[in-house]
Amino acid sequence: MVDYVVNPKTTPPSDLTGTAFSHLDVRWLVNDIRQGAELVGVGQTIYPARGGTHEHHLHPDAEEVVIVMSGHGWHRVGPKIYNIFPGDVVFIPKNTPHSACCTSEEDLVILWVLGGVSSLERAGYQSVAEVLP
Secondary structure, eight states, X not given: OOOSSXXXXXXXXXXXXXXXXXXXXXXXXXXXXXXXXXXXXXXXXXXXXXXXXXEEEEOTTOEEEEEEEESOEEEEEXXXXXXXXXXXXXXXXXXXXXXXXXXXXXXXXXXXXXXXXXXXXXXXXXXXXXXXX
């Protein structure tokens, strides 16, 4: 039976062993496998307090929206670094390098939406050498 209403608290973390996400708590909430979605993927990621990061990368085939639920940190989109706080919404255009880091004493919890695709495979994922100013 398909669950059309989901909650991150009752969704188990994805097994991302051996990937760039292995140190993060990532939960797919809406995707091609769970609900048969075709044009959207939604999930939650928890970055550990005081320095949890995700590498600089891009998605050649998807736009992304990040919604900050709790904690704070920074999100780099293209060449600019933004301080992010609860309630902030970050838009990442297709094919734009981006990365994130938790700088708070509490975990940084975000919801993310991949636009136009329902899986990371369809979005594409390319690691990008990070050169910070």
